[in-house]
Amino acid sequence: MYIINILNSFLFFVSFNFYFVDSNSNSLKTYSINSEKLIELHNSYLNKKLEENEAFQLLINKADDLLTMKPVSVIDKSPIPPSEDKHDYMSMGPYWWPNPDTENGLPYIRKDGERNPEINQITDHANERKMTDAVYTLSLAYYITGESKYSSKASQLLRIWYINDSTKMNPNLNYAQGIPGICTGRGIGIIELSSIYKIIDAIKILETSNSWTEMDDEKIYTWFDEYLNWLTTSQYGIDELNWENNHGSWYDVQTASVSLFLGKDDLARKIIERAKTKRIDLHIESDGKQPLELERTKSWSYSVFNLNALFLLAYLGEHVEVDLWNYENPKGGSLAKALDYILPFTLNMDEWKYEQIQKIDIDSIIPLIQLAEKKINKNLYSDWKKKLFDGKEKKQIFNLLY
Numbered sequence: 001m002y003i004i005n006i007l008n009s010f011l012f013f014v015s016f017n018f019y020f021v022d023s024n025s026n027s028l029k030t031y032s033i034n035s036e037k038l039i040e041l042h043n044s045y046l047n048k049k050l051e052e053n054e055a056f057q058l059l060i061n062k063a064d065d066l067l068t069m070k071p072v073s074v075i076d077k078s079p080i081p082p083s084e085d086k087h088d089y090m091s092m093g094p095y096w097w098p099n100p101d102t103e104n105g106l107p108y109i110r111k112d113g114e115r116n117p118e119i120n121q122i123t124d125h126a127n128e129r130k131m132t133d134a135v136y137t138l139s140l141a142y143y144i145t146g147e148s149k150y151s152s153k154a155s156q157l158l159r160i161w162y163i164n165d166s167t168k169m170n171p172n173l174n175y176a177q178g179i180p181g182i183c184t185g186r187g188i189g190i191i192e193l194s195s196i197y198k199i200i201d202a203i204k205i206l207e208t209s210n211s212w213t214e215m216d217d218e219k220i221y222t223w224f225d226e227y228l229n230w231l232t233t234s235q236y237g238i239d240e241l242n243w244e245n246n247h248g249s250w251y252d253v254q255t256a257s258v259s260l261f262l263g264k265d266d267l268a269r270k271i272i273e274r275a276k277t278k279r280i281d282l283h284i285e286s287d288g289k290q291p292l293e294l295e296r297t298k299s300w301s302y303s304v305f306n307l308n309a310l311f312l313l314a315y316l317g318e319h320v321e322v323d324l325w326n327y328e329n330p331k332g333g334s335l336a337k338a339l340d341y342i343l344p345f346t347l348n349m350d351e352w353k354y355e356q357i358q359k360i361d362i363d364s365i366i367p368l369i370q371l372a373e374k375k376i377n378k379n380l381y382s383d384w385k386k387k388l389f390d391g392k393e394k395k396q397i398f399n400l401l402y
Contacts, residue, residue: 027208028143028204028205028208029204030201030204030205031197031200031201031204031257031260031261031316031319032197032198032200032201032257032312032315032316033201033401033402034401034402037400037401037402038140038143038144038205038401041056041143041144041400042143042144042145042146045144045145045146046146050144053400054394054395055394055395055396055397055398055399055400056144056400058395058396058397059137059140059141059144059397059400060141060145062137062141062397063137063138063140063141063150066134066137066138066153067149067150067153069130069134069153069157071131071156071157071160071161071167072123072127072130072131072157072160072161073127073160073161073167073168073169074086074087074088074089074090074124074127074161074167074168074169074170075087075166075167076123076127077090077122077123077124078121078122078123079121079122081174081175081184082175082184083174083175085170087168087169087170088169088170088172088174088175089124089128089169089170089172089173089174089175089176089192090122090124090175090176090178091119091122091124091125091175091176091177091178091189091192092116092118092119092121092122092177092178092179092180093108093110093119093177093178093179093186093188093189094115094116094119094177095110095111095112095113095114095115095116096108096109096110096111096116096179096180097109097110097111097114097116098180099181105180105181106180106181107179107180107181107182108179108180108181108182112296112297113296113297113298113357113358114297114357125192128161128169128192128193129195131157131160131161132195132196132198132199133195133198134153134154134157135154135157135158135198135199135202136198136199136201136202137397138150138151138153138154138157138202139151139154139201139202139205139206140202140205140397140400140401142154142205142206142209142211143205143208144400148209148210148211151206151209151210151211151212152211154202154206154211155206155209155211155212155216158199158202158203158206158216158220159216162219162220162223163216163219163220163223168223171223171224171226171227171230172227172230172234173185173189173190173192173193173230173236174234174236175189176188176189176190176192177189177192185236186236186239187235187236187237187238187239187240187243187247188239188240188243188247189236190231190236190237190240190247190250190251190254191240191246191247191250191251193254194250194253194254194309196254196257196258197253197254197257197312197316200224200257200258200260200261203217203220203261204261221261221262224258224261224262225262227258228255228258228259228262228264231251231254231255231258232255237251241255244282244283244292245283245292245293245296245302245306246292246293246302246305246306246309248278248279249275249279249283249306249309249310249313250309252271252272252274252275252278252279252309252313253309253312253313253316255267255271256268256271256272256313256316257312257316259271260316260319260320265319265320268316268319268320269320269321269322272313272316272317272320272322272324273322275310275313275317275324276324276327276329279310279313280310280324280327280329280333280334280335281329281330281331281333283306283310283333283338284329284331284333284334284335284337284338285331285333286331286332286333286337287337287341288333288334288337288338288339288340288341288342289338289341290302290303290306290307290338292306293305293306294354296355297355297356297357298355298356298357298358299352299354299355299356300342300345300349300352300354300356300360301356301358301360301361301364303338303342304342304364304365304368305364307335307338307339307342307368308364308367308368310324310335310338311335311367311368311371311372314335314371314375315371315375325375325376335372335376336372336376336377339368339369339372339376342365343365343369343384343388346360346362346365346388347387347388362388363396365388366389366393366396366398366399367398369381369384369385369388369393370385370393370398370399370402371402373385374402
């Protein structure tokens with residue numbers, strides 16, 4: 001079988017002039033997705049076993065559309081940060097609105113859960129998300145297919161955002177989620193880079209390609225090292241570390257994933273071990289409720305959002321031998337109980353007793369069930385998956401990765 005796989009791969013390379021991903025090497029190391037599953041997917045692609053896979057087709061269709069995407073940068077924005085340096089990331093707090101009691105609308109007032117469209121006038125947040133999703137999709141498409149057109153595009157987008165001197169973002173979030181009339185930035189703004197773990201896995205994938213160079217690696221590792229230093233030493237970073245709801249959980253996801261990426265396993269282990277007491281003990285009650293999220297105006301959505309962060313931390317913890325999957329806090333709370341509390345309401349949200357001003361997105365719970373099925377209880381969560389989605393999850397790109 002090994003000889004056949006090598007022969008198929010060689011013929012694939014010669015016939016299509018694609019860059020060959022060595023699916024039998026152990027060099028691929030991702031942190032928030034299963035690298036062994038990616039290698040398996042690559043082999044399945046070479047053996048033409050993905051042609052009817054809907055999630056794979058969705059991934060490739062998205063990747064193909066992204067090949068013509070115009071690169072985005074922090075310097076694209078019109079407003080200039082207080083530093084007068086457009087390379088500094090900048091955004092406005094989404095739930096803050098003009099004050100109706102003052103002539104100039106200042107200081108802005110908070111309406112939790114209601115997004116002020118003014119935030120769209122500063123493009124950094126939207127562009128960062130657009131770039132992250134594109135790079136992630138393209139890198140996955142590259143690894144599975146071996147086609148260098150995807151790795152080339154992903155590398156271009158990364159260089160524009162993180163590496164090129166004329167366009168790169170400075171490694172800080174000093175001006176994230178400012179509030180007109182109150183402040184130019186806040187520690188809370190750190191959550192806007194909550195998906196940076198996807199960039200880290202994309203870089204690890206691109207390191208297997210010819211599109212990504214050693215110089216690229218050197219520069220982007222330097223960027224992430226400086227960013228981690230800012231996260232862990234700045235006052236905003238310390239504020240977010242000590243924030244008690246989902247902000248603290250997502251801060252841990254950022255710092256732990258960046259630490260793993262930089263080879264700082266001891267720091268990652270400390271962060272994830274600390275999450276037992278600082279997150280799970282604090283966030284989850286004996287019956288699975290997350291009281292710090294239930295007080296929000298989108299209580300169900302934020303409960304799912306926080307649990308997504310805690311599940312990611314548990315997955316990252318496997319790399320440093322910290323088990324959050326089976327951890328139970330002194331009150332009896334655990335990741336499993338938090339998920340079990342949420343799930344029944346997906347069938348009847350009329351029974352949800354807390355404020356939820358926005359229609360729930362049931363698809364947001366798919367990653368939780370997928371991981372719980374593999375990490376906590378296969379039979380229980382397989383039944384829930386069938387009950388809620390009846391195969392719909394198989395069309396999700398996430399379904400490919402675990």
